Each structure stands twice: as C-alpha cells, then as structure tokens.
Amino acid sequence: xxxxxxxxxxxxxxxxxxxxxxxxxxxxxxxxxxxxxxxxxxxxxxxxxxxxxxxxxxxxxxxxxxxxxxxxxxxxxxxxxxxxxxxxxxxxxxxxxxxxxxxxxxxxxxxxxxxxxxxxxxxxxxxxxxxxxxxxxxxxxxxxxxxxxxxxxxxxxxxxxxxxxxxxxxxxxxxxxxxxxxxxxxxxxxxxxxxxxxxxxxxxxxxxxxxxxxxxxxxxxxxxxxxxxxxxxxxxxxxxxxxxxxxxxxxxxxxxxxxxxxxxxxxxxxxxxxxxxxxxxxxxxxxxxxxxxxxxxxxxxxxxxxxxxxxxxxxxxxxxxxxxxxxxxxxxxxxxxxxxxxxxxxxxxxxxxxxxxxxxxxxxxxxxxxxxxxxxxxxxxxxxxxxxxxxxxxxxxxxxxx
Numbered sequence: 565x566x567x568x569x570x571x572x573x574x575x576x577x578x579x580x581x582x583x584x585x586x587x588x589x590x591x592x593x594x595x596x597x598x599x600x601x602x603x604x605x606x607x608x609x610x611x612x613x614x615x616x617x618x619x620x621x622x623x624x625x626x627x628x629x630x631x632x633x634x635x636x637x638x639x640x641x642x643x644x645x646x647x648x649x650x651x652x653x654x655x656x657x658x659x660x661x662x663x664x665x666x667x668x669x670x671x672x673x674x675x676x677x678x679x680x681x682x683x684x685x686x687x688x689x690x691x692x693x694x695x696x697x698x699x700x701x702x703x704x705x706x707x708x709x710x711x712x713x714x715x716x717x718x719x720x721x722x723x724x725x726x727x728x729x730x731x732x733x734x735x736x737x738x739x740x741x742x743x744x745x746x747x748x749x750x751x752x753x754x755x756x757x758x759x760x761x762x763x764x765x766x767x768x769x770x771x772x773x774x775x776x777x778x779x780x781x782x783x784x785x786x787x788x789x790x791x792x793x794x795x796x797x798x799x800x801x802x803x804x805x806x807x808x809x810x811x812x813x814x815x816x817x818x819x820x821x822x823x824x825x826x827x828x829x830x831x832x833x834x835x836x837x838x839x840x841x842x843x844x845x846x847x848x849x850x851x852x853x854x855x856x857x858x859x860x861x862x863x864x865x866x867x868x869x870x871x872x873x874x875x876x877x878x879x880x881x882x883x884x885x886x887x888x889x890x891x892x893x894x895x896x897x898x899x900x901x902x903x904x905x906x907x908x909x910x911x912x913x914x915x916x917x918x919x920x921x922x923x924x925x926x927x928x929x930x931x932x933x934x935x936x937x938x939x940x941x942x943x944x945x946x947x948x949x950x951x952x953x954x955x956x957x958x959x960x961x962x963x964x965x966x
Contacts, residue, residue, distance in 0.1 A: 572604060573701055573750050574712050574722075579605040584750070585694035586703045587686060588612045588640070588648070590633025592772045593705030595640040596761050597752050599768040601703060602644045609697060610648040612637040613690065615657040615681075616783045633778075640770050651693065653685055660684040662783060666796040669789065672844030673924025674824055676737065677781055679944075683740040691745060701750045707732035708939075709754030710746060713874075722746050724872055724939040726930070729757040736893040739928040739942035740870045793821045804849030806833050809842055809858055809957045817851045820844045826859060826920025840920070843958055852961060858954040859919040864891070864912045864927055866943030873940045877904040887940055888930040889914060891921050897930045897937065910943060921948045 571579050579601075586598040588610045602608045612634050634650055641648035661680045668675035686704070694702040713723035724746055726735050741749070753761060765773035784792050794801045801819035808814055814833040817823065823831075827841040831853060840859055843852040871877050877885070880903070888897035889912055899915040912927055928942035949955060 572752075573606075573703075575700055580607065582701075583607040583609065583697070583699045584701050584703050585609045585611050585690075585697055585699040587690055587705075588637040589705070589778060590636035590640075590772065591705065591778050592765050592770070592775050593707075593753060593761060595637070595705075595770050595772050596764050596768070597703050597705045598640065598646060599644055599764065599770065600752055602646055603768075608644070608646045609699065610637060610641040610644075610646055611690065611693065612648070612650050613653045613657075613685065614650060615653055615685070616662070636772050636775070640772060643768070643770060651690075653689065656689060657681070657685055657783075662796070666793055666800075668924050669793050669821060670797045670800045670846060671924075672820060672846040674922035675924040676926055677783075678737045679740055679926055682738055687741055687745045687749060691748060694748075701748060703750045703752060705753055706734045706738060706751050707753055707758070708735050708738055708751050710749070710751055715874075718747070720747050725754070726935050726937050726939065727751075727754045728935065730935050732758050735930075735939050736890055736926060736928050739926060739939060740868075741872075742870060743872060746872065790819070790821050794819070797821075802849055804851065806831065806851045806853060807961065808835075808839075809852055809854035809954065809961065811957075811961060814853065820846060820849060820851055823851050825922035842954070843962075845962060852958070854954070854957075856919065858950065858957075859921075860954075861918050861921040861948040861950055862914055863949040864914065864921065865946045865948070866910045866912060866927055867946040869910045869943035870941040877902070877910065880904065884913070888933050888937065889942075890928045890930065891918055891925055891945070897928075897933050900929070902929055902940075921945060923947055 570576055571582060573582060575582050584601050584606050586594060586608060588594045588598060590612065598608055598610050614634060638648050661677050664680060665675050665677040691702050707727040707729055709725040709727055710722045711725060713721050715721050726733050762773060800821040803816055803818055805813050806815045806817050823841050823844060825841055828838060831839060837855065839853040840856055841851060842854045842858045845852060884901040884903035886901055889900035890897045901913040903911050905911060923945050925945050926942055927945055929940040931938040931940060
C-alpha cells in the first residue's frame with residue numbers, strides 16, 4: 565500500500581484541505597508567506613492584529629501593526645484573493661507586553677518585549693483564534709525553521725532550528741515558544757534568504773515588496789525608551805546618585821531609566837578611567853559604575869525557562885549539558901553548560917565569559933554554533949555572577965544600611 569503524501573507543511577492531506585491562518589503584520593515577510601501558501605493551493609486566511617494606539621506612529625517607517633500596516637495587509641490579501649481579518653488586541657497587548665515591559669525597565673532590567681509579544685499575544689491568543697477558525701496551522705513570517713521530530717507519545721512533535729539566513733535569525737526572540745505552540749506553528753521563510761523573499765514579493769506583485777523592515781519594538785517611537793517609560797511610570801525619571809562600585813559618589817543622574825548595563829557613553833561623570841554601568845539599583849535609585857572587568861560574567865541564573873530539548877533537563881545530571889548560549893540577539897552562540905540544580909534552579913555557565921549581561925535579557929540555548937543548530941529553548945536572566953572581587957564590592961554596596 566503506498567504511503568501517505570505529506571504536503572509542504574507536513575500534513576498528510578491535500579493543501580486544498582489544509583486551512584492555514586497567516587499572521588500578517590503588513591510587512592513583506594508575512595505577506596510572502598501568505599502568497600506562497602496561497603500559490604500552493606492551501607486554504608489561507610490572513611489575520612492582522614491591531615496591537616497599540618499608534619497615533620503619530622501610523623506613518624512611521626518601521627512600525628509594526630499600525631494603521632498603515634493594517635491597510636497594507638488588507639491590500640495584499642486582496643491581491644492574493646484570500647480573506648483578511650483585523651482583530652483588536654490593543655487592551656491585551658497593553659496588559660501582556662507594554663505594562664510588563666515598563667515594570668521590568670523601572671526595576672533596572674533590560675526587558676525584551678518582542679519575546680513577550682510572541683509568547684503571549686502571537687503564539688497564545690492568536691494561536692487560539694486560529695484554532696477557533698478551524699485552521700490546521702498558524703504560519704508566520706519569522707526567519708526560523710521547524711522540522712518534524714516525532715516521539716512515541718507525540719507523532720506531531722516538532723523541533724526548532726536556526727534559519728538559512730543567519731543575518732535574519734529570529735530564534736533569540738522565539739525561544740519561549742512552547743512545545744505545544746511549536747507543533748502547531750509553521751515558518752515557511754526559514755529556508756529562504758531575505759533577498760529571495762523580496763524577489764518573491766516582486767514576482768507576486770505585492771505592494772509591500774520594497775517596504776522597509778519593521779523595527780523590533782513597535783510601540784517605542786524612534787527607539788526612545790525613556791519617553792515611553794516616563795509616560796507610563798513617572799517615578800522612573802526621579803534623580804539619584806551615580807556611585808562607583810568602590811563606594812565613591814561621583815555625581816547625579818536624571819533617572820535610571822536613561823541607563824543600561826554595559827553603557828559607557830553619556831554617563832555624565834569623568835574620573836580619567838573608562839567607566840561602565842555595572843548595576844542599576846532601582847530601590848535606591850543608584851546607577852553603579854565601574855571598570856570594564858566588573859562587567860565580566862561567567863554564570864547566569866535563569867527564570868521562566870522553556871526547554872525544547874529531547875532529554876529533560878532533570879536527566880542531564882550534575883555535570884549538566886554542553887551547549888551554546890546566546891545572550892544578545894546580535895551575537896553568535898558561544899560555548900556554555902546548562903545545569904539544573906537540586907532546588908530547581910537553572911544555571912548557565914558561560915565557558916568564555918560575556919561582558920555586560922543584564923537581568924531581563926534572554927539567554928537562548930543551542931545545540932551548536934552554526935546555522936544548522938537546533939534551538940533548545942532558554943530563559944530570562946534573573947541575575948548573573950561576576951568575578952569574586954566584583955561580587956564582593958557589589959554585595960557590600962547593596963547591603964541595606966544598618
């Protein structure tokens with residue numbers, strides 16, 4: 565008996581009988597996904613989320629899911645001859661993404677709202693909507709790959725991999741995709757370079773073929789975080805002291821919201837030696853600075869860990885699992901060891917060390933350093949451990965006054 569024919573999305577049925585909801589931002593990537601799937605004969609529905617009160621951002625290049633983008637998505641769907649729906653998710657986006665972003669920033673962290681957006685709005689709420697629409701899958705324009713990885717308990721299980729186009733790798737922002745979500749979502753652009761995506765848009769006659777790529781944080785106009793945070797959290801702009809890690813008060817700052825871990829420029833103090841922000845003490849409104857070596861980090865403690873490996877972390881033993889870790893979206897994965905402690909604490913040892921690691925950032929884990937690497941998941945950095953000398957000075961500085 566001949567085997568079943570599997571379509572391009574790994575379903576055992578004809579594309580015409582396979583309904584796919586495409587998350588359409590109004591950009592070239594998601595538009596090409598819709599076009600490719602429609603061309604292959606899938607039953608495609610385009611869905612665009614209105615995420616925030618865009619106001620002046622409507623005509624801002626690089627905005628995502630603003631007024632112009634919604635109109636562009638609608639026009640693309642008209643060109644492709646597929647239905648298009650707009651869902652008002654403003655309130656949900658405010659609660660799940662913008663407010664936690666502000667809270668985290670005020671606490672002295674460096675949050676990544678795009679992860680929260682994918683984790684909650686796009687891959688939770690929109691996924692549920694896709695199921696309600698009777699879809700077999702939700703497809704997005706992210707540059708990342710997934711492949712079938714069946715197990716005896718879950719024949720539809722999938723694994724996550726870095727994309728062909730390493731310059732467009734979005735795995736850092738998608739580490740929190742759960743196994744259940746991963747099994748349902750498809751990423752048709754993972755095998756394509758960006759330049760080919762634009763060529764396809766031209767071939768399909770899509771109006772967005774030459775449209776500028778969206779920026780990471782859609783609700784922060786011109787990348788001015790401080791303006792957004794100050795509006796949401798006025799107390800974040802309260803002044804405080806700039807303190808050297810050795811305890812010396814060097815000057816004043818206009819609010820910790822204007823500073824990030826690892827920052828060197830614009831500190832407003834001069835001592836002769838280069839200084840960097842090494843810690844943000846939100847409770848006492850202090851910006852703590854020090855020499856570059858005070859930023860060197862060897863060990864991270866993670867929270868909200870999402871593990872996608874085949875072997876449970878609990879089975880890796882005290883020696884842990886050798887892997888590769890990425891603590892910034894723009895840096896390549898570097899050698900690391902992930903361990904699960906007896907108390908359930910997940911730690912990552914950075915074999916070569918890393919400078920300027922901030923709480924709130926993501927630490928994403930991979931099977932290797934190359935483009936074929938599998939994504940093992942990751943977590944958010946709760947805190948980091950530096951050299952013994954730096955830890956001792958920081959600890960002394962952060963001790964509550966007697």
